[in-house]
Amino acid sequence: MSEGDLEQELAAIEVDAHIARMVQNGKVKMPPFPSVLARVQAALAKGAGAPEVARLVGVDPALSAMLLRLVNSVMFVPVTGPIVSLDRAVQRLGVKEVTRVCMSGPLGESARAAGPLQDHRRACWSDALASAFIAAALATEHAVSPDEAYVAGLLHDFGKILALSCMEDAIAATPHLLLAGVDWMALADQHHVGLGWLMADLWGLPPPLPDVIQQHHDFPAKSPLIEVVQICDAFLTLMNRGNVEVKDVEKIPGIKSAGQVARLMKLVSMLPDVLASFGVTRPKAA
Ligand SMILES: [Fe+2]
């Protein structure tokens, strides 16, 4: 083993131990459950309609801007020209889509914050958002609700972002770690299921989401929702490599029909514009 390899391995062990201590001492920085989402969900439970939802979202300028960008993106193509009012945006998108944005928007803020590993965190967030839209597009043919699939896609790998922020905490304590050549994404992969589970627990995520977070790397899939997430992962791997071809998508285990393949292929061209609504640029494929 070369000196560089040894240094890298020791640094990885040090980071592992730091993460374990953070978990043990309850120091993992969890993003708060999005407050606008909680308010919108409470209002919807009382029978609120689109105007009330628009009013609640309107108190958050960043979220309002996201909704307006999304409603004017290629996915929703306004037929009557650009939509510039929040009321009309909520009507056009529907309260379900708005609820999804209320979850994604605030979570993205913590994922996109500045830090030494911000590029990795941002790439994970871009994958999370892409997964959410891909999972929702797959859902119906697997007898899964698109809303549930969206949240499962969004959150199943959120543990990677938590792992990366724990690593940034380790770097803040021991700056030389940054120079040791650690494979940060490989380490994030190792920790993401455990940290995702911790978030599910602290947020009190309802079933079946904790199972999705814990079991999405177990094959064969233990539920249709987990199968959707696994197809989503396989498709995203193709997308991140670039040059997605129909013959490769058809080979993804669990794909149900030619129609489903066609929907996924359509998403390849739409996703960059949709993600831009959330202020996310897809990293260029290697
Ligand atoms: Fe994962």
Ligand SMILES: [Fe+2]
């Ligand atoms: Fe994933």
